[in-house]
Amino acid sequence: MVEKTVTIKNRAGIHARPAALLVQTANRFSSSIFLEKDGEKINGKSIMGILTLAATYNSPIKIIADGSDEEDALQTICRLFETRFEEE
């Protein structure tokens, strides 16, 4: 299991479009992927779960990946956060 904490850099936070992008990316990996914010842990492959996180600008999110391709998954998802979900 690997994990990494990132902060949200896009101003609008994780709304519908970035959330869709996030689950699409997460679904490409066989590892289980979880996102954690303020002690709340949700499945990174569920769009509704991600939206209920209320992941706003500058809030820290812990990404947890567990499985055979965990390293690759963690890296790809972190890159999404760093590139502001291709926004702005």
Place this chain on the structure above:
Amino acid sequence: MKKITVLDLLQLDLRDRDALDLKCIAGRSGLVRELKVPEINRPGLELSGFYDNFAFQRIQIFGRGEMAYLEKLAGEGKTETLEKLFSCEIPCCVFTHSQAPTEDFRRIAERTGCTVLQTDLPSSEFTTRILRVLSNIFAPKQSVHGVFVEVFGVGVLIMGDSGVGKSETALALIERNHRLVADDLVEIRRVGGNILIGTGTGVSSHHMEIRGLGIINITHLFGVGAIRDKKQIQMAVRLEDWDPDKNYDRIGAEENFMEILGVQVPYIVIPVKPGRNIPVIIETAAMNERLKKMGYYSAKEFSKNVMRWLETESAKAIFLSET
């Protein structure tokens, strides 16, 4: 496009408000003449001798006024204008109000091989009906491979590769009290500018081919309530085998369209895999489409609510960090 002859006009199977009540009263040899334009002409000017810009390729309609003039000509023994009229290649003449043409008229029509038709409708009503019928006949057409069903009043065209389960999906929808319009081959016509009407093709409509069962007759099996002759196409659905590498729409905030005969039709792609109940998904899509038409767009409303919520949360966080 297939040639449309005067005979085709007589043989059209029209009901109620479209019925033309036409019968042939002279010039049977002209039944093979082709109708080239979906238009009509009242030949008043031509009868009086003015032939500039004569729209001879149109169906010529003789109402009470034209008839009175023909009788006046007959009284005076004049036939030149009639000879001139029939020397043009007119497709056919129609007498309204059950009027019968004069003897001269009938004779010259027979000789020149031009059909004379009669209807008991008044001129204006006949004009309205024939224009409607002609615009339907001349409407742009296209045939599509798929199944066409009416789901909760929404005309849904289901397409997809052979064997993906179009007919089976339609069968399940019929079982759930929806209606079959056409199976396998759907004929689409564009009428009134931007309305797409889908129908079956003659003998095969309301029959379905189900692998393992063969051909079944939907009308006999499910009753007349389970079928429809024609319906406006309001939505297009493509069924395709689930492709794990393809991204399917997760939010639905963007509308997709498919162009059929130049008309944009709302279009969705539904991936098929075991465990996904396609009929129920199509039912839901149809209802969602109706909801959109009524002004409520679920995905967009949801997305807007999420945005608003994120903004308040963000404002709250900033406020807390400052104090």
